[in-house]
Amino acid sequence: MFIKLIKTMIYFTSATLLFSQSIPFSALDSKEKKIITRQPDPRAHYFSMAVQGGIIIAGAIFWNYSERWTGEFGIENEGWFGKESYNGGADKLGHAYTWCLLTRGLIHNYARHGYSRKSSAFWGFTIPAFNGVIIEILDGYTDYNASSEDILFNLLGSGLGAYLYLNPKLDEMIHLDWSYLPSSDLKKNIKRDFTTDYAGQVFTLELNGKGARKILKYNHPSAIDYLQLGFSYYSRGYSGELNTKKQRFAGISLGINLQEFFKEGSSARTFVKYFKVPYSFTGIFRELNANQTEIQTGDTVFNY
Numbered sequence: 001m002f003i004k005l006i007k008t009m010i011y012f013t014s015a016t017l018l019f020s021q022s023i024p025f026s027a028l029d030s031k032e033k034k035i036i037t038r039q040p041d042p043r044a045h046y047f048s049m050a051v052q053g054g055i056i057i058a059g060a061i062f063w064n065y066s067e068r069w070t071g072e073f074g075i076e077n078e079g080w081f082g083k084e085s086y087n088g089g090a091d092k093l094g095h096a097y098t099w100c101l102l103t104r105g106l107i108h109n110y111a112r113h114g115y116s117r118k119s120s121a122f123w124g125f126t127i128p129a130f131n132g133v134i135i136e137i138l139d140g141y142t143d144y145n146a147s148s149e150d151i152l153f154n155l156l157g158s159g160l161g162a163y164l165y166l167n168p169k170l171d172e173m174i175h176l177d178w179s180y181l182p183s184s185d186l187k188k189n190i191k192r193d194f195t196t197d198y199a200g201q202v203f204t205l206e207l208n209g210k211g212a213r214k215i216l217k218y219n220h221p222s223a224i225d226y227l228q229l230g231f232s233y234y235s236r237g238y239s240g241e242l243n244t245k246k247q248r249f250a251g252i253s254l255g256i257n258l259q260e261f262f263k264e265g266s267s268a269r270t271f272v273k274y275f276k277v278p279y280s281f282t283g284i285f286r287e288l289n290a291n292q293t294e295i296q297t298g299d300t301v302f303n304y
Helices: 004-019 030-037 043-062 086-112 117-140 148-166 168-173 209-215 267-274 298-302
Strands: 174-180 201-208 227-236 247-256 281-287 292-296
Touching: 043 086, 043 117, 086 117, 086 148, 086 174, 086 201, 086 227, 086 247, 117 148, 148 168, 148 174, 168 174, 168 201, 168 209, 174 267, 201 209, 201 247, 209 227, 227 281, 292 298
Parallel strands: none
Antiparallel strands: 174 201, 201 227, 227 247, 247 281, 281 292
8 A cells, every 4th residue: 555645755755856857957057067977976875865765764653654563464456457446546557657756856866966877767766666665565564565566566667767768769759647636535535635636636658749750750840749649547436435436547638748838948847747737638538447438528537
């Protein structure tokens, strides 16, 4: 089970680290350029380990590991993306997205401390991947129980973040993003934090129009630059309340590529790369529980 406090800390830590990449190298002054091009600074390790250690310790304290500790290791099968699975599988994509975000944040921390692209990707992947395994092992000795599915999607998210960083052309074309508006579950205090309010979330693997155009070596700006095609997934009705209608949606979405409205390297551009603004997309979705296909827009996606 994914600890809510840990997730909240990871979200804000990842966002802070990601925005550290927003300043292009060319915009730095000569003193900063010398820092980046000199020998790798080991303080990058200290910072990364402090963040990861802080996440684990804070989670153990605030989630009462001392009271929930069973001393016996347990593993829970959460059902992957099945109809009766935990959160309809949306939490698995939450793991992948969060670890992808954290990996990218740590990668840029290493890059700004003088590490090579490969070294930055290695440490940016390894540290959060290891941390994710440790978190699940600790969960396994409490009544939360460990989840092998969570570990797998943590690794997939970190792997995706590192792989795309090592392949800049693909990175410009492909990214994983998250869309969210508070659902009725959060407003009624059924869910008490946004990280587990899956009834208001949508996860999408995007294909960016501009990146695709460049991959195809078409060098002239086009209207397609402002579009992105994605494979989206979300679930509704899995809050645990009785008599709720459980729904799982998977489909193809077409949205606005908001990155093109902001300066390259800006914080705003980074933000809209990883956060899919609600109501900026539509799509054709299959409701997997009822086996029905329908067109979904902002009102139907987020009106829960």
